[in-house]
Amino acid sequence: MRVHQLVVNFNATAQKLVNWKMIRFGFVLVVMFTLVCTVKSYTFQIPVEHDKNGEAYVTFDGTKHWLKDNKNLEYMDAQNCTVHLELFALPTEESNAYVSGWRLCPQEFDKIP
Known part of the structure; x- marks a missing residue:
């Protein structure tokens, strides 16, 4: 039972990490798009x-x-x-x-x- 709980905790932590990486990627994408649009002119x-x-x-x-x-x-x-x-x-x-x-x-x- 203890191993099962460790696997569940690991999966939850991994999912949070993936969500954080996606949020960070979206933020970086928006910032880069804004910079490209302003600098291009x-x-x-x-x-x-x-x-x-x-x-x-x-x-x-x-x-x-x-x-x-x-x-x-x-x-x-x-x-x-x-x-x-x-x-x-x-x-x-x-x-x-x-x-x-x-x-x-x-x-x-x-x-x-």
């Missing part, structure tokens, strides 16, 4: 263009940024947003290359209730 891809000499550049907010220095460019724009562009030189002249970037605006976070 602040990230972007800019197509790489080439001038007549074959030099690669991207145009962002009306300004040309050349891809010859292998650097991360970060600056504040006119709307007081932090802009980050990954300006890395391309190993070859690719026709479909893109540059990654993001923009964070503090005023957008003031609107969150």
Whole structure:
């Protein structure tokens, strides 16, 4: 009889653990979904263009940024947003290359209730 009670207690504990893991998984899923939806609107891809000499550049907010220095460019724009562009030189002249970037605006976070 004692072994039966131990098995029942073990099964009850295992069921509670499974329930807790499912609740935790659901919570993590909701948090990750929220982060992906909010961050996605602040990230972007800019197509790489080439001038007549074959030099690669991207145009962002009306300004040309050349891809010859292998650097991360970060600056504040006119709307007081932090802009980050990954300006890395391309190993070859690719026709479909893109540059990654993001923009964070503090005023957008003031609107969150």
